[in-house]
Amino acid sequence: MLCSSCGAPLGAVAHIYDDRLLCENCFLKIGSPSDANSPAHTVLFGQLDDQEREKAWRAIPPESQPLLPPDPESSASPTSFQAPPHPTLLIPGEQVIWQRTFKKGIIHRHATLTEVVTNLRALAIDDQLKSIVRGTPLKGAQVVVMDTTRVSTGVKSGYGRRGSYIGTSSGTSLTFGNVEFLLQGSLSFILYHVKDPFGLKRLIDGSVKSSKK
Numbered sequence: 001m002l003c004s005s006c007g008a009p010l011g012a013v014a015h016i017y018d019d020r021l022l023c024e025n026c027f028l029k030i031g032s033p034s035d036a037n038s039p040a041h042t043v044l045f046g047q048l049d050d051q052e053r054e055k056a057w058r059a060i061p062p063e064s065q066p067l068l069p070p071d072p073e074s075s076a077s078p079t080s081f082q083a084p085p086h087p088t089l090l091i092p093g094e095q096v097i098w099q100r101t102f103k104k105g106i107i108h109r110h111a112t113l114t115e116v117v118t119n120l121r122a123l124a125i126d127d128q129l130k131s132i133v134r135g136t137p138l139k140g141a142q143v144v145v146m147d148t149t150r151v152s153t154g155v156k157s158g159y160g161r162r163g164s165y166i167g168t169s170s171g172t173s174l175t176f177g178n179v180e181f182l183l184q185g186s187l188s189f190i191l192y193h194v195k196d197p198f199g200l201k202r203l204i205d206g207s208v209k210s211s212k213k
């Protein structure tokens, strides 16, 4: 992930400010406005291993992955389905539209990580540190779906009374894929192995469009 101002790789600390994801240098250069110097804007980039995060999500059975909220298009309030994980990490007017959490024991025994998409940003939050460890603003960001796979669940096969093969019955086939965020052409955040990634992309694009109104 690169600074969306100077293009340098992000160090241990980055900052989400307005519509940019900034390295420490660029953030200091703009004079560190005090409202941006809060935990809601600070990304502890060095505290998360993205490969580990990807591996953990791929290890979680498809049944345990969260579904999208029902029919966000027609819902009067598409932002109301989950409470914010740590209210101090959200900025005023920011509302959660999608989230998922690692169950304890998958990465580290007591660590949980929550990934959140809001009407303004996409974030990964370390629940023990109560800090943002990855994130991107959505304003001006491009959302793309990559690396899709079909995953089957609930497939049954069996034999009939006389031993004849009946075959597989209607299992559910689900699409999984990465939802990637590009900020000024460079990759700023990845949600790995998301159930119904195209649905999530539609949800995000719709939310960004309606917040521009």
Ligand SMILES: [Zn+2]
Binding pocket: 003, 004, 005, 006, 007, 008, 022, 023, 024, 025, 026, 027
């Ligand atoms: Zn920079």
